[in-house]
Amino acid sequence: MNNIKIYIVTLGLLSVIACARSVVEKPDNLIPKDVMVDIYYDISILNSLKSTGADKMESIDLEPNVFLFEKYGIDSAQLAKSSIYYTSNANLQLQMFTEVEERLQRLKDTIDARRTKMEELKRNKNAPAKKAPATKPANKTS
Template structure:
């Protein structure tokens, strides 16, 4: 009888500790969509800090843009973010996926920049000085 009571007590403790810290919100954003949202936010925030005029020129508010793109609202995003953040290991995996995507896109962007540089180099390889502009008063050598 003692073994059964001990077993039930341990089982009860185990089950009670299994409760979620944060309750699942009613309108939870799907995990894959949440990863896409967080990725897009990271890209827009990077643009904002690297070239703030680019977003200001087109009057783009990154958060509002994301909410419209994914048809979500700020409360839904906040609750979903808190829910996913409550499971540290899973949240960490989500950020690792986002980081991999950012790194992959950075590599492709870097390769495009290098390709553009290679296209411009043949013009300078001839070791010839460019022809002076019309109306240039400097002496030709």
């Protein structure tokens, strides 16, 4: 009975140690977490632009990969290795994607607020001008 307890405790400790160790080695040229969040954010924007405005991307001759590599001074291998490293740490990856999601939501809220304001301005511009109510002449008593 005592051996079973030791076995369970040992197995538990090994599980904790195994979970704490990174499965993927940290690459030498790892992209910092905050920069990686910026890259994920830009990728999200570029993907949505590609799916909703492909013709506009072609008209401005925007190549998403080239744009990202030039903007951040990285190459495809560095991006791939960094992405694999961050993906191997589920908690860190969740934090990063949560931050990206929050930034995208703030952007959406800003766009929605501007759109609402523009629609309101258009409605006010197109609405017929209200006439001032007619006033009755004052009675003169002399």
